[in-house]
Amino acid sequence: MTHLKRPLRQVGRTDRDLVRRSAALPRTRADDVLTALSRSANKSRLWWGVAAVLAVRKGTPRRAALRGVAAIAGASAVANLAGKPLFPRRRPAAEEVPEHRRLVRRPTSSSFPSGHSASAAAFTTAVAMEFPAAGLAIAPLAAAVAYSRVHTGVHWPSDVGAGALIGIGIAGATRHWWPLQTGQPAETAHRAEAPLMHDGEDMLALVNPKSGVDGQDPTEDVRYAWPKATIVYPDPSTDIRTQLADEIRVRQGSVRALGVAGGDGTVAAVASVAAEHELPLALIPAGTLNHFARDVGVRSVEDADEATEDGKAVGIDLGEVEVSGGAGDARRWFVNTASLGGYPEMVRIRERLQQRHPKWPSAALAMARSLRHARPLPVRLNGSETSVWLIFVGNGTYSPKGFAPSSRPALDTGMLDVRYLRADLPYSRARFILAVVTNSLHASHVYRQYDLPELDVELLDGNRRVATDGEVGPLGNRFVFRSRPSALAIYRR
Structure with missing residues (x-):
């Protein structure tokens, strides 16, 4: 214990010395700027505003905003719900800094770690992983927010440093559940002839x-x-x-x-x-x-x-689904994904809600409703009977293999990416959510993933609609999914 107290006393002495040096700085207009900046970052309002600006543009800026917001949520939880209760520490006395710098409302929670610094570092790091130029532009603002907590006398420098480390760590941890996109197009060895247009x-x-x-x-x-x-x-x-x-x-x-x-x-x-x-x-x-x-x-x-x-063109594989047993036989191609179970129901709810509400809130509400009211789907998969909550079929093999497949390394595999959530085991949905949170789907008994050239799905209880590429498709009770190698020639540089 003695060995631990000595380093802590040294940190305390260094903290007090740095606070005195900060307090000794002459009064300038920067004092008002830093005070306003510190207040603007309360409850991460500053970073929510930056995220809103980034999200206006599709693609990389929007992904950066979403990752940044996710990182803020994680960093705030770790710093405020775990760090502060576990490591209580008094904040610097108000007299440590000049009166004109002091916040009108001083926080009363534990000083260690700094939640403001954790959120600033988490957001900036997460944005930089997706959009380096934006991360570089935001970094000085994040550093100013972190320093403002010392400048206004509500945190010790070590609180700020610990908060920043938490934020950086949480931002890096988002890659555990949400891998970064490589930015490279999918590979294909299929050649294709296409006329100059x-x-x-x-x-x-x-x-x-x-x-x-x-x-x-x-x-x-x-x-x-x-x-x-x-x-x-x-x-x-x-x-x-x-x-x-x-x-x-x-x-x-x-x-x-x-x-x-x-x-x-x-x-x-x-x-x-x-x-x-x-x-x-x-x-x-x-x-x-x-x-x-x-x-x-x-x-x-x-x-x-x-x-x-x-x-310039290449050949790529397409997915195909033959539907029978409904109003009549039908066939649908799909370029991305097809699904049975909860997803088609979600699409129908979303389309109804979109008549009165924006698309994104409608999609979130539709997903919540469909999962809440989902019913097990008795099926026969390639001849084997089971019960599932939903079936996902991807055109090609997707990455990652866990939750939320997001990209395809190749478009010439001749395979379908088949995933489904079993409903024949106790508490399967709860176990699935736990596996998603812990990123352990690969070891879960309720989740299955296979790469197959063909999947035969026979419903044992009525008819359902298949969804292809986000659109609700034909009604049927038997669905045969196949990969069609080099079925489409597409122009690509």
Whole structure:
């Protein structure tokens, strides 16, 4: 114990010496700035504001904002709910700093560690992992917030240092559950022949004017990339697949490529037509998340324009599901994922809520409702009977293998990524949540993951709808999922 007290006394002496040196600094306008900055970071309001600014832009800035907010939540919990109760410490006396620097309302909780410093370091580190330039820009602000806690006399320097270490550690820990994206397009060894599309001549391009978070019409992007293309818009009275097939038939062989500007659901519909008619596909990412475009490696209008002008294309695998036992047999292609169970129900609830509420709150509320009221689904999977809560089928093998698959290293595996949550074991949902929190799904008995070329799902209790690429599909009681190698030629630089 004596060996421990000596270092602590040394820290205390160093803290007091640094506080006196800070208090001895002459009065300047920076005093008011630091006091205001310290107050603005109460309850992380400052970082929520920065996150809101970053989230306005899709892609990397939005991912940085989301990771930053997640890191703040973890750092605040560790610092305030664990650190302060376990390591109580008196704050510096108010007389330690000049009166003009003191906060009107001094905090009364334990001084150790600094929650403000933990949140500042967590947010900045997490943002920097996704968006280094933004992290570099925010870093001086975070350092100023951390120092302001000493400058205003509410924390010792060691409190600030400990808080910063907690924040950095928590930000790094987010990668345990949410791996960083590599930014590299998925690999494929499939070759594909595609004609040069000078200015989009002989191209039929479907544009979804309601794509994306803000419903921004991507028509001008299409006209910029492919000024000679024939542009069509979704007809609300018919299915996109039927509409495009009719357009191709009317043009009697004059269409040499299909183009699409929209989200994953729209892209999937056009991709299915391109595959069936053996036409190459050119795409402009214009949706909310653009998972497929990101994996393919088309991230902008410029990427799409260059690829079509050069005639550069690759072959990729597609997923296919044959549905039977409903109103009639049907077939759907999918570029990303398909699912049975809770997800289609969530989509239906979300679409109903979106008539009155924004998309993201509607999606969150729909997920909560669907999970609460979910019922076990008795099924026969490739001949074996079991009961599940939901089934996920990915086109290709996704990473990570645990919860929330987010990317695909390759689009030429000839495999489906099959995952399901068992409902035939006690407390399976609670055990699943615990495994997700502890990142131990690989050892969980209630969660299964396989890479398979084909999956035969037979429902043993009524009919259900399949969801493909976020869109609710046909009703049936038997679903045969297959991987179709090199089914689609797609333009890519």
